Amino acid sequence: MQHYDVLVVGAGHGGSQAAIQLRQAGFDGSIALVGDEPELPYERPPLSKEYLTGDKDFERMLFRPESFWRERDITLLAASRVTRVDPAAKTVATTGHGTIGFDRMIWATGGQARALPCPGGDDAAVFAIRKKRDVDAIHAALADTRRIVIVGGGYIGLEAAAGFRKLGKAVTVIEMADRLLSRVAGAALSDFYAAEHRRQGVDIRLGTTVEAIERSDGAVSCRLSDGAILVCDLVVAGIGIVPEVGPLIAAGATGGNGVDVDRACRTSLPDTYAIGDCASHANVWADGEQTRVESVQNAHDMAKVVAQDMMGEEAIYDALPWFWSNQYDLKLQTVGLNIGHDEEIVRGDPGSRSFSVIYRKAGRVVALDCVDRAKDYVQGRKLIEARAEVDAGALADIAVPLKELLP
Ligand SMILES: Cc1cc2nc3c(=O)[nH]c(=O)nc-3n(C[C@H](O)[C@H](O)[C@H](O)COP(=O)(O)OP(=O)(O)OC[C@H]3O[C@@H](n4cnc5c(N)ncnc54)[C@H](O)[C@@H]3O)c2cc1C
Structure with missing residues (x-):
């Protein structure tokens, strides 16, 4: 059985940064980074921006070249998924690498794109934008695509709308709420982006939702709750994520919407931390309200706190959140x-x-x-x-x- 002093689960922004921070802080124990994607760890934000439009090569999205991980003695276990956690034995079950033991574990698994809950939501014409493979699949379908329906007027949906317009596609955005970005911004920003996207030729439909995705004679159509039917070639669902915490919760960790962590990002399981999109915490900048923050900043700063805590330094997570979005x-x-x-x-x-x-x-x-x-x-x-x-x-x-x- 393989055994590591620190096992990091999830090789995205938080997990990669935690391994890097530990080495930078002088940690000389063994570290493994196990992640279910096959690629070297990479940046996610360009997926809905320059990578979608073909303006950035994947190599430029890698956090570090392969040699970096080797030289720092960080073992990358790619294309391997943790399916079960045994907190008493301090082991995890994985696909591809059997059982792995650990002294301390950092859970940094982010979330999976929420599937469209309507009939036809799993049609082959429906895509997410969460991983490289999602965007590669969209690219493969783009040549035959003229009309795109984006479900969800949040940041990812709107960035994708801007990218698809740049590629000359006809784009419709469907948003259930009565304004764009309703979960994250106030009405002034929502109104501004709605006007901007309309000016750029995007058809924005507010206060409506997709009730079914249907096919007839090979054509795909979205039936909306307001009665409209939109015929299209491709659908992108940008309706949020579901935190990937199943194995931790099954092992007894406290949580619900993600896994609960304390001020040093410790979960309720022994020697087990959680960081990034999946970590539900009392955020000091929201007057202590329990929340999950989905941003690069949050993943990186939590990774730093965990590395400090593991090195025996006093560390609490109180970083001020920041975020960016590029559209047009x-x-x-x-x-x-x-x-x-x-x-x-x-x-x-x-x-x-x-x-x-x-x-x-x-x-x-x-x-x-x-x-x-x-x-x-x-x-x-x-x-x-x-x-x-x-x-x-x-x-x-x-x-x-x-x-x-x-x-
Ligand atoms: C398209 C897109 C655009 C974005 N744009 C921005 C932006 O402009 N600015 C910004 O601040 N943030 C942006 N974000 C959000 C940001 O990328 C995330 O907040 C950040 O990636 C979170 O890091 P993480 O480590 O928690 O999760 P992730 O980076 O998602 O990494 C989690 C990794 O764990 C893997 N995994 C999941 N379950 C398991 C398991 N059981 N076993 C093994 N591996 C597992 C996943 O496949 C993934 O590789 C964007 C996100 C997306 C998807």
Whole structure:
């Protein structure tokens, strides 16, 4: 039986970073990174951006070349899935590598793309965008594709819409809520992106959902809840993820929506940590509300905390969340969490395609969404860190740099 001092499950952003951080911190025990994808560990954000449009080669998405992992003595067990965890014996069952023992384990498995729950949701014309193989499958189908329906008006669906428009495809976005990005942003940002996508030729349908995906004479059609029928060649589902925590929960770990972790990212199982998209934690930037954050920042910063904790340093996860999204020529940068905000202030003119939305909660600045306003992003994050209470009129005044509003 193979045995490692640290077994990292999931070779994505969090898992790879945890192994790298451990070596950087001087950890000299054995480390294995077991992941169910066949490729070397790679960046996921380009999948819905430059990799989708063919503007970035896969080699440029690798975190590190193969030699890096070898030289740091990090064993990569690729194309292998952990199917069972025995917390008492400290072993996992895997596909391809049998039973593996560990002293300490880091669970960094992210989530799998949520399947469309309607009849026909598993049709061969329906694709996700979560892994390299998903986008490769889309690429293989693109030559015969003219019309694309995207289900889900979140960041991934909208980035894909922009990418497909660049490739000259006819694109329709179906969103169940009455506005885009409703889970993550306020109405001002939603309205801006709806107008922008429409201007770019995307057909945006709000307040409706796909009830069935049907085929007749080889043609695919989406039947919507508002009665519309959209004939298309390809469907992309961007409706969120389901955290990959089945084996951990079956082994007795506390959780529900993901697996619960404490401030040092420890699960309720002995010597078992969880990080990244699958880790449900009390986020200090959401007033301690239990949440999962799906971002590169969260995966990397949690990985760092775990490496520090394993090295015996005191570490707590309290990093300020940030995120980005690229659509067309627009660069959105977000910082903070707007969960529970009670006010949104628009700073600048959305019509100029350069503006920010500032979220306040009980008078405090808690988050910003900055569209091509890098200065607001950099200076605004200091207002959040300072937990500053700033007058709404001052925040809206673009003549005043945000740094001048710091208390
Ligand atoms: C298309 C797309 C675009 C994105 N764009 C952005 C962006 O612009 N900015 C941003 O901040 N974030 C973005 N994200 C989110 C970001 O990529 C994730 O938050 C980040 O990858 C989370 O890291 P993770 O380690 O938790 O999970 P992942 O990176 O998903 O890695 C998890 C790995 O574990 C594997 N795995 C799952 N279960 C098992 C198992 N049982 N055994 C072995 N292996 C397993 C998975 O296959 C996967 O390889 C994007 C995500 C996607 C999909």
